[in-house]
Amino acid sequence: MARLTRAESQARTRELLLATARRLFLRDGYHATTLEKVAEAAGFSKGAVYSNFGTKDELCQTVIEAVRAEQVQAIMDAFLGEGSDADRLAVFAEWAEHTIGDPGWTLLEAEFAIHAARRDPGLRDRVAEGGRKWVGALRFLLEEEARRRGLALPMPAGELADALLSLGVGLGLRRAVDPALSPHALPGMIGLLLEMADADGR
């Protein structure tokens, strides 16, 4: 590896730390992941972490926002592709299983949200904004799906998106605690909603 300029070197350090932090936060959660472990696993000292991120909160928030952005992108891409109604529902179910069913991710997002809610109003607002990102994406998907199928939703798309997100959050959390729980509740609920929309809207 050739000599790096100062800026390049710092950017590389930051990326290495971020990637390592992502792996550890997702694997062990917020509280169990120490900055010392992150630094060492990335080949640096704690000083490198504090030089690139203000606090543990900021590092974790950065990781979470990156993961969430990827997940939103993934479901948007998958869902907006071609395919029959049934195909799209299957794609969504698979994506949901992959995302909600990942205890590492589910627990991390909830753990950090709780931490933020308790400790710092400013951070709490940023976390709340993340929730709104999810609702926005879900709402868009619901409206698009209703349009494609030509049916009316049984309640405003925004409220429905809100309820579905809550359902997903709760389900993910509960499954992480009790793996015996059925993974079918979310698709089941959505199926129900679609039936209702069928019966109601057309």
Add this chain to the structure above:
Amino acid sequence: MARLTRAESQARTRELLLATARRLFLRDGYHATTLEKVAEAAGFSKGAVYSNFGTKDELCQTVIEAVRAEQVQAIMDAFLGEGSDADRLAVFAEWAEHTIGDPGWTLLEAEFAIHAARRDPGLRDRVAEGGRKWVGALRFLLEEEARRRGLALPMPAGELADALLSLGVGLGLRRAVDPALSPHALPGMIGLLLEMADADGR
């Protein structure tokens, strides 16, 4: 206060610690509550805590199980009383608002569940058992309500209870993070389900 026997004295200490721990855990959450603060607020030293409870986890678990037992009792009592269908739904909505809408409680239960899931399989199992207690209560209420109204539920009561609990958990968590969220999603969802049961079952 008269002389206390050793057992009486210890029991009193334990209860004082429990009551104090309950107040602080609900107010500040699991991580932000230190055993030192609990001990001092109750008028003891940390030694008293460790003499009465094995670990912080055990103390918190005891608090949580006590609160949950009271809440389950409250909704059972309120719901099983007399009143019209609409009355009962209103009673439930009020109870849900009071319970789910209490960030202290919602955040504590979720925070501790996550902590348990990450750290200790044994504790995780105990927490999962707490979830099953909720599902059992909800399931009973749903079946009872369907019986009283004489309608068929759109899915098995157990699955429905599961979904409703997840919805409640997710909603409570999200509202604690974002107080701007509508508190009506849960009653709204239940109303929808009842409509569906109406349309479906009779």
Add this chain to the structure above:
DNA sequence: CATTTGAGATACCGAAGGTATTTGGGACTT
């Protein structure tokens, strides 16, 4: 009354987030 016992106090340990200080090598000046 002497002895034992154990609830609760005290002292201490290690881990972890965060801060203050130091250092070493790239970057700018002359």
Add this chain to the structure above:
DNA sequence: AAGTCCCAAATACCTTCGGTATCTCAAATG
């Protein structure tokens, strides 16, 4: 090219907190 500056990263250290080891003193026991 040499000297200086700057700042990313390392190191040392602080405080807090869960947990453990030890001590103490009053109730229990004979």
